Amino acid sequence: MPLHQGHDKPDERPMSVNPFFGETNPVSGMVEAPPKHRLPAGPLAPMTAYQIVHDELMLDGNSRLNLATFVTTWMEPQAGVLMAECRDKNMIDKDEYPRTAELERRCVAMLADLWNAPDPAAAVGCSTTGSSEACMLAGMALKRRWTQRNADRYPAARPNLVMGVNVQVCWDKFCNFWEVEPRLVPMEGDRFHLDPKAAAELCDENTIGVVGILGSTFDGSYEPIAELCAALDELQERTGLDIPVHVDGASGAMIAPFLDEDLVWDFRLPRVSSINTSGHKFGLVYPGVGWALWRSEAELPEELVFRVNYLGGNMPTFALNFSRPGAQVVAQYYTFLRLGREGYRAVQQTTRDVARGLADRIEALGDFTLLTRGDELPVFAFTTAPEVTAYDVFDVSRRMRERGWLLPAYTFPENREDLSVLRVVCRNGFSTDLAELFMEDLSSLLPELRQQSGPLTRDKSGATSFHH
Secondary structure: OOOOOOOOOOOOOOOOOOHHHOOOOOOHHHOOOOOOOOOOOOOHHHHHHHHHHHHHHOOOOOOHHHHOOOOOOOOHHHHHHHHHHHHHHHHHHOOOOOHHHHHHHHHHHHHHOOOOOOOOOOOEEEOOOOHHHHHHHHHHHHHHHHHHHHOOOOOOOOEEEEEEOOOOOHHHHHHHHOOOEEEEEEOEOOOOOOOOOHHHHHOOOEEEEEEEEEEOOEEEEEEHHHHHHHHHHHHHHHHOOOOOOOEEEEHHHHHHHHOOOOOOOOOOOEEEEEEEEEEOOOOOOOOOOOOEEOOHHHOOHHOOOEEEEEEEEEEEEEEOOOEEHHHHHHHHHHHHHHHHHHHHHHHHHHHHHHEEEEEEEEHHOOOOOOOOOOOOOOEEEEEEOOOOOOOOOOHHHHHHOOOOOOOOOOEEOOOOOOOOOEEEEEEOOOOOOHHHHHHHHHOOOOOOOHHOOOOOOOOHHHHHHOOO
């Protein structure tokens, strides 16, 4: 054993200690409640602070029982470990964290291949905080390409964007923020999404593009992207107008490639200029990560790309924000690597099987009518049958919440405001066993609901709990 001699000089400098490690008054956390809306005067013990926040969060709903959200609520523990290891890495510091940047690049390449880009090496793309930001970026590219083609008329001419009334609210935001006229194809009868012919009729020389939704949040149905492109092909033959298509595949772009391989909706269609998806939805990653891809560099105007000299690296970026953690991008690469095509196919098929089985069982109760059956997105919508007058969908939603289930009830938009529905989103982690528990709770409520004298909801607009 080595011998060590004591230091013959007194300490010249005290050790530096993180303030978090310092002693706190052990009594203050027990006899004095900290303020809620201003910083407390002094620190609390870490366990006290944790317990206060933890206890308040217990009043949130259980995310695993949330049938409203499309967002991933379960990942493997290994993914959680990786995310914890990367939560302090800033995605924008690509020169400082080159391997995180490389994993992002690989994810873009994998998606370009998955979505059948003509030349995956020529496709360009980026990660985002979610599909909403991805849609904003895609819309910006559409508008800038239109302004370049119409430099002699813009800004006197007002650009417009054609889409179904069922689009996600981010498209309304895009049109508002970037001063684009939204032209909405209304719902008609039992058609709850965009009609290709009607969309083409709304296009003119000021149309920057048409948005097709691969998986409507209202009912889980795919919009007919190939038929939309064909209608725009015919429009070009008649008028010369060449209108690009953006596919909002927030959900379906991570379902169709695995379960509906014969469905042509992606870059196989020459008119599809760009595609987005949510990695944190059926990409199976915790929020928030999304992806935006363009067929080639020609679809993404160079003037929108910022080349930033940041921390020693010349970095091209296209984003609405700057700093954000690298954890979700790393988790996306982990999931791609972990599952592969066959793994994704198995997971998505399971969710679709659960959705279809649950839809059939709800229909068999006799009190409800299905709008969709979960055979496209693993999502379905249903309403009360015509003969049911004692209660409505809002009563069902409210009573199921008492059992812990977050089951959204909402009215449809203009032209079908008479229709109120319930919607179930089946995600990975919503198992057959959980579906069985859901059915038990729903079935047990029906005898009480049937005895009501009428629906208890007076203000349906106030009761609506629709969440994209």
